[in-house]
Amino acid sequence: MMIALILLPLVGALLAYCVPARWTAAAGVAAAVGTFACTLRVAASPPLAHSPEYVIGGWVPPLGIQLHLDGLALLMLLMTSGIGVILSFYAAFFFSQKEERSETSLLFWPLWLFLWTSLNGLFLLRDVFTIYILLEISLISAVALTTLSGTRSATVAAFRYLLAGMTGSLAYLLGVGILYNLHGTLHLGQLAASVEPTGVAGVALLLMTAGLMVKAAVFPLHFWLPAAHSSAPAPVSAALSAIVIKGAFYVLLRLWVEMPAQAISYLAGQLLGGLAAAAILWGSFQALRQDRLKMLVAYSTVAQIGFIFLLFPSLASGWTEAAPAWRTEAWTGGAIQAVAHALAKASLFLAAGIVILARGSDALTATRGLARKLPLTTLTLLLAGLALYGIPSSGSELGKKMILHASQDAGQWWWVPFIKLGSFLTLAYTLAMLRYSILPPHKDASFHFVPLWVQALPLALALSSIALAWPRETLLGLLAPGNHAAEVIAAERGATTAPLATKGGCE
């Protein structure tokens, strides 16, 4: 069943490319619904801990490729497929509108499904080289999607995106090469079990981290993001900002959580934290200054990435043999924050797309009268903004609170003001985003009709971001240490029952 999560969107992508043009969107939506259903099926098949592995073609690691499902991977898969299925219905409508229809717009479907394939692969695979391949597939499909709007700025932004992404991938790949040279394996679990805190391994991890930071757009390596995310068509912007950067974040999180903490220096954690804090301030201030809706939302992504990355300093702090509780709290909070951001950000970009469909522009001044003419979309923008800010019981509130606690427990109180101030700034640019919408519309301003079901799609995303922390116990249970690969490895490292180490001992 697990392999279907990769095969289904892949086959769907090929089908969408091959079928006649009038069937393309139908094939794409069908593949999206199928993948969504498949993810739910995987999520519902209990118990998670008993069959978390699938070895493709019976080739065991280190030579073969192994799929591995744990709570964190499942959460990411659910996030991707939930957003993906809503985004697909939205895109089917969006690209059928005559303003957005062109001969290239049909290419959205194969590219988007390729992107989905690569992301599902990223979440399931534990082979650092295959992760590189999947990062490249997701990069190339994401860049190609960016160019779909066909404008000059989109092409230029796509080129910058591609170049930054390729450079990042190569840094990551060099790190992989060094680690393979040291330990003779590419399997993340086996690497984590054998990595020693030496200088060379440190350089390798540093290269991989730096490469992934470019892809996750951590300040100051975010330079490619605002232009690329704001110039792409709205459904693409939503996919890029909500999901694609989470792919790189996920790999980085795995790397930092599973590697023994001695291999990660305190200084590296502080450096990453400093950049995250700078991202919060810089992204928020830039968001406040924008006069275009999508640009504002794109800069908000820069800031929100900062919140998520504030989990890393707590990971690299004072490791003892018994892993301190705040380590788990930090990455769990970070993962929840990442999902909450993904839902809210997809909602914001899809709502911005509705504004563009209705008004033909995403200039903030064009949103005059929005509250009267499109009350549902205005409400969506407000709710998604509040979800980012973290109103009580929202996913963002829980995620931020956990990251904040982890920093305090780790004795790093200096990150706390950044989280508080950042939340306040989030509220500020949400209100700034809506400042024209409550004014009465211009007399000659025309609002095109957008069906209510389309307007309801981003609203559903915004509401799910707010409601994310309601099933709090389920959420935390899913991410609980017992459901996590790090525990399996910890068991392997010491215990006699080491299925991976014995099966994979081909070296």
Added chain:
Amino acid sequence: MTAPDLFIAVAVTLFCLGLFGVVAQQHLLRKIIAVNLMSGGVFLFFVSTAARDAASGPDPVPQAMVLTGVVVSVSATAFALALVRRIHRQTGEVHLENVRPEESEKETSQ
């Protein structure tokens, strides 16, 4: 210094030169060449680390990775070149610095 060590030194130098080129060069083609220089460095590194003692022969895994990496690199380069052609067609420029932002701003508020 053994031969593999020399290769590794060259590989790291190529990687750093390429990285410098991506950042410092303005011409888009030069940027693409610089990325390829970086990947050349990485691939040389992989191949150099495959060296083992004479009896067991080289390690095949890094070589397989280089083959895969070359395929990825070629495709990505082809894509980048196609983008440069499109940039040139749309703006008449091969340096991004000369594309005036206000022109492109106007166009995107479609």
